[in-house]
Amino acid sequence: AQKITQTQPGMFVQEKEAVTLDCTYDTSDPSYGLFWYKQPSSGEMIFLIYQGSYDQQNATEGRYSLNFQKARKSANLVISASQLGDSAMYFCAMREDLIQGAQKLVFGQGTRLTINP
Amino acid sequence: EAGVAQSPRYKIIEKRQSVAFWCNPISGHATLYWYQQILGQGPKLLIQFQNNGVVDDSQLPKDRFSAERLKGVDSTLKIQPAKLEDSAVYLCASSLEGPDTQYFGPGTRLTVL
Numbered sequence: 001a002q003k004i005t006q007t008q009p010g011m012f013v014q015e016k017e018a019v020t021l022d023c024t025y026d027t028s029d030p031s032y033g034l035f036w037y038k039q040p041s042s043g044e045m046i047f048l049i050y051q052g053s054y055d056q057q058n059a060t061e062g063r064y065s066l067n068f069q070k071a072r073k074s075a076n077l078v079i080s081a082s083q084l085g086d087s088a089m090y091f092c093a094m095r096e097d098l099i100q101g102a103q104k105l106v107f108g109q110g111t112r113l114t115i116n117p
Numbered sequence: 118e119a120g121v122a123q124s125p126r127y128k129i130i131e132k133r134q135s136v137a138f139w140c141n142p143i144s145g146h147a148t149l150y151w152y153q154q155i156l157g158q159g160p161k162l163l164i165q166f167q168n169n170g171v172v173d174d175s176q177l178p179k180d181r182f183s184a185e186r187l188k189g190v191d192s193t194l195k196i197q198p199a200k201l202e203d204s205a206v207y208l209c210a211s212s213l214e215g216p217d218t219q220y221f222g223p224g225t226r227l228t229v230l
Contacts, residue, residue: 035218043206045160045221065225091159096152104150104174105219107159 003027008093013082015043020067021077021111023092027063034075035105036066040088048090051075075113087115103110121145123209123221129228135197138225140212141190146170150219151184151194152208160208166192196227204229 003026012021025034036048051059051066059066067076079086089112095107122141127220130136142149142153147168152160163182164174178185186192196203206226211218 002173020146034194036200037221043224043226045208045210045224047218050218093159098173102167103166104162104165104173107161108157109157 004110006111008111018080023075025094027071035093036077037091038088078114082115084115123222127226131230133198138194138207140192141208146210146211150210154206199229201229
């Protein structure tokens with residue numbers, strides 16, 4: 001079974017600083033996908049960024065980038081120039097293959113990020 | 118483009134009562150998911166539909182939970198009877214096809230007293 005580990009329950013960062021949220025994964029599948037989602041206090045899970053296991057370059061989406069180190073099985077999220085609105089829970093997730101060609105997401109425990117003014 | 122819609126946003130019931138949640142996915146999305154998120158944890162998949170067929174319901178407590186997606190569009194998740202441990206946020210998500218990015222709705226926060 002696949003597993004996602006987020007070791008930082010909480011992070012506190014000053015506004016405008018960069019922040020790295022850690023995520024390690026465990027899988028024996030050669031093909032997999034890694035996702036990061038943001039969950040503000042309103043409860044909705046907001047998709048941020050995706051990295052495929054065969055992608056040659058690290059994914060980037062605006063202020064978000066994914067530091068993908070395949071040999072170390074880590075997929076850390078980097079947020080540059082943090083803003084007060086970045087305060088939320090952040091979840092790392094891995095796509096797990098099911099039967100019949102279907103797939104599902106397996107989530108980590110999450111990291112609560114607080115941006116201080 | 119409209120996102121995933123869910124209702125109600127909040128529900129408070131007493132144990133042993135019944136409750137139902139509704140989800141309307143993004144237009145054109147064939148795959149629909151129901152997740153349960155207990156406070157302090159990541160979401161856990163309960164059931165996955167591909168169009169109107171169930172792809173995976175291995176983690177659905179079938180003695181009390183049921184779900185349907187009769188016309189391959191919107192879906193209903195029911196709990197009957199509810200237990201205290203069912204208190205959680207129930208998230209609905211959809212994707213164009215199975216392996217594509219999943220987009221989530223705002224969730225329904227259920228409190229069982």
